[in-house]
Amino acid sequence: MEKIDHKKIDKEVFGIISEDIKKHEFIWKEDLNKWILSEQARIEAAARGGYKLGQLVHLAREDMLMTLAPDDITGVPFTGSASRRDCDPGSIIAGLKLPFPLFAANMESVTDEKLAITTALMGGVGILHQFQTVKKQVKQIRAVKNTAVKKITIDSRTYEPAIDPKGRLLVAGASGLRNNYTERIEKMVKAEVDIIVLDVAHGDSVQMYKVIKEIREKFPDTILAAGNIITPKAAYMYSKLGVDIIKANVGPGFACTTRKVTGFGVPTISGLYDVVTVAKKFGVDVIADGGIYDSGTAVKYFATGVKGIIMGSMLGATNDSADFKKRYDPVKRKVKIWGSASSRAKEHQGRPRWDAAEGIVREVDCLGETDVYISTLITGIQSGLSYAGVSDDGRNNLARLARYSRWTLQTAAGSYEGKKRLNK
Numbered sequence: 265m266e267k268i269d270h271k272k273i274d275k276e277v278f279g280i281i282s283e284d285i286k287k288h289e290f291i292w293k294e295d296l297n298k299w300i301l302s303e304q305a306r307i308e309a310a311a312r313g314g315y316k317l318g319q320l321v322h323l324a325r326e327d328m329l330m331t332l333a334p335d336d337i338t339g340v341p342f343t344g345s346a347s348r349r350d351c352d353p354g355s356i357i358a359g360l361k362l363p364f365p366l367f368a369a370n371m372e373s374v375t376d377e378k379l380a381i382t383t384a385l386m387g388g389v390g391i392l393h394q395f396q397t398v399k400k401q402v403k404q405i406r407a408v409k410n411t412a413v414k415k416i417t418i419d420s421r422t423y424e425p426a427i428d429p430k431g432r433l434l435v436a437g438a439s440g441l442r443n444n445y446t447e448r449i450e451k452m453v454k455a456e457v458d459i460i461v462l463d464v465a466h467g468d469s470v471q472m473y474k475v476i477k478e479i480r481e482k483f484p485d486t487i488l489a490a491g492n493i494i495t496p497k498a499a500y501m502y503s504k505l506g507v508d509i510i511k512a513n514v515g516p517g518f519a520c521t522t523r524k525v526t527g528f529g530v531p532t533i534s535g536l537y538d539v540v541t542v543a544k545k546f547g548v549d550v551i552a553d554g555g556i557y558d559s560g561t562a563v564k565y566f567a568t569g570v571k572g573i574i575m576g577s578m579l580g581a582t583n584d585s586a587d588f589k590k591r592y593d594p595v596k597r598k599v600k601i602w603g604s605a606s607s608r609a610k611e612h613q614g615r616p617r618w619d620a621a622e623g624i625v626r627e628v629d630c631l632g633e634t635d636v637y638i639s640t641l642i643t644g645i646q647s648g649l650s651y652a653g654v655s656d657d658g659r660n661n662l663a664r665l666a667r668y669s670r671w672t673l674q675t676a677a678g679s680y681e682g683k684k685r686l687n688k
Contacts, residue, residue: 342653363387516555559644
């Protein structure tokens, strides 16, 4: 791979970010040497009680030198839809129509063919993990593709499945960059996997760039996702190399300790917004990976402009997840979950003891039936869309949420106010 011209790329990325700042009605004040909001933008923010998310992200960086996490912000309600049922939680990602853009994480304790099937029947995509033999992963892909498609109905509400052009359930398969990755990917493609996911903890690396380039050239017609990254410059590199989907976030997952172990990561709201800002310039979609513990957090993620969300620990606590019966303690009603970079996962992978883990094994409350849990997520997100009040022309969807919804910063007390519970 040719040498990277960092100065040139920095300038181009800065240009994209500057365009977005101007689009959000900022003007440059020479005497202050900073961007400030225009008078009209300030009037609208005062009248509506909040800012567009892009304005808030840029203001936090310009005025406070801060980046924002989900608990730092809260949505400001606006004139809503008549019913949350009118709100569309669907998305189109890399040309694939997803009635509900939920991806089941490629974690050993989360996704196998059973969870992938349920997720697809509920409108999303399961990512089959790479911590198994190629043969077993291919077998799981075929199991999903060969499953008869039937619509799930829960208490009189029917959910649309995520299907390919042949009417089969969608499924993704993950691969790392070690050992036999080319063989793994080739066999998954032959098994008609819909999305290949190149997955490493720190995806902003020369090695990842080389592999993306190699796989893109070898399989030009296969949808390629890659990650994880969380900076606008990395999004630029991925987009230029030809990925279709960027998997974004570093360190927010509940079974992840990357930030604690390494000291690195970016708060998700600002990080995701910046990645999306650059990626959309090239027509590349972004999915947010990790840290979603409720539908409210998912709504905040979608407001950054991501097209989909990846969930691991929460889905791993439901009954269709991988080896659920082995991980479930019926007395405590707890389920064991472990991260892909945890000490337990590293032992399974044959890694040496000195290899520092960036994940943990933890017990979480059992969340019951997978399809019911996903259905409550869908309804919660639809409620969020309704509160956002982004349906002036009768349409209310995730794209309009990202474009029109209003947000404000909140203190730690404000965040607690929205989460406090009796007897806890």
